[in-house]
Amino acid sequence: xxxxxxxxxxxSVRRRLDGLARLAAEAKPDVICLQETxxxxxxxxxxxxxxxxxxxxxxxxxxxxxxxxxxxxKPMTKMESRxxxxxxxxxYASAIIDGVEIHNCYVPAGGDIPDIKLNDKFAxxxxxxxxxxxxxxxxxxxxxxxxLVGDLNVAPLETDVWSHKQLLDVVSHTPxxxxxxxxxxxxxxxxxxxxxxxxPEQKLYSWWSYRNRDWNASDRGRRxxxxxxxxxxxxxxxxxxxxxxxxxxxxASDHVPVVxxxx
DNA sequence: ATGGTTGCACGGCAA
Numbered sequence: 329x330x331x332x333x334x335x336x337x338x339x340s341v342r343r344r345l346d347g348l349a350r351l352a353a354e355a356k357p358d359v360i361c362l363q364e365t366x367x368x369x370x371x372x373x374x375x376x377x378x379x380x381x382x383x384x385x386x387x388x389x390x391x392x393x394x395x396x397x398x399x400x401x402k403p404m405t406k407m408e409s410r411x412x413x414x415x416x417x418x419x420y421a422s423a424i425i426d427g428v429e430i431h432n433c434y435v436p437a438g439g440d441i442p443d444i445k446l447n448d449k450f451a452x453x454x455x456x457x458x459x460x461x462x463x464x465x466x467x468x469x470x471x472x473x474x475x476l477v478g479d480l481n482v483a484p485l486e487t488d489v490w491s492h493k494q495l496l497d498v499v500s501h502t503p504x505x506x507x508x509x510x511x512x513x514x515x516x517x518x519x520x521x522x523x524x525x526x527x528p529e530q531k532l533y534s535w536w537s538y539r540n541r542d543w544n545a546s547d548r549g550r551r552x553x554x555x556x557x558x559x560x561x562x563x564x565x566x567x568x569x570x571x572x573x574x575x576x577x578x579x580a581s582d583h584v585p586v587v588x589x590x591x
Numbered sequence: 592a593t594g595g596t597t598g599c600a601c602g603g604c605a606a
Contacts, residue, residue, distance in 0.1 A: 339606085340598055364606085366598065392599050437606055449605085538596035538606090582597075582606080
């Protein structure tokens with residue numbers, strides 16, 4: 329079994345079809361997990377995606393916000409979506425491909441103020457992470473083959489942000505979020521596939537704000553997009569890449585794809 | 592300290 333899997337917060341699949349074609353051509357993933365497709369299932373650009381070779385689609389979308397898709401060159405079974413913290417938000421989709429469970433997740437961004445009393449969105453984010461922890465604890469199965477990918481909207485390591493000190497109070501890198509994400513990791517003994525290859529001393533980002541004059545020069549990035557595998561798959565990890573160049577593509581998303589190869 | 596940009600859809604809201 330060999331599998332190349334990409335995860336990408338595409339920030340509107342309809343506005344990013346050229347980028348999707350470029351990802352397909354340059355990284356040749358077998359599976360592409362998208363977040364923030366921002367489109368209802370009926371309006372999803374199925375034909376364009378099928379033309380790129382992804383003929384097995386699981387689309388889980390809604391109008392204007394959120395939305396996920398799993399695009400695959402190989403057959404998919406057991407497609408499921410889940411509601412998280414009681415909302416119908418389209419933030420979780422899973423399927424089985426080549427005997428591997430693929431979990432595609434879009435954690436709420438959490439708004440601007442890192443205080444659950446002042447900001448409902450922040451409370452929602454922490455509740456969502458807590459629910460993920462509970463769910464993964466309940467289905468603990470160390471020998472299972474599973475991959476969890478997505479925009480988790482948390483940069484856990486000091487080197488996952490451009491300035492640890494300056495971002496301690498900024499949503500995405502606050503200690504309480506990092507703790508919540510850490511408990512999800514522990515709940516299933518997830519292995520961070522990207523940090524497996526790129527040492528934690530090295531700065532590494534997958535997102536750069538649109539609100540910078542020159543994202544590349546200022547380089548104020550954060551690593552919000554992740555690929556995790558179960559311990560059973562750790563020995564099969566072959567490579568991991570964050571496609572930084574994609575931030576400079578025409579009509580770029582603010583996130584770039586992360587690609588992991590498994591053998 | 593503040594505002595900076597983008598997408599959806601056509602007025603703010605979410606990121």
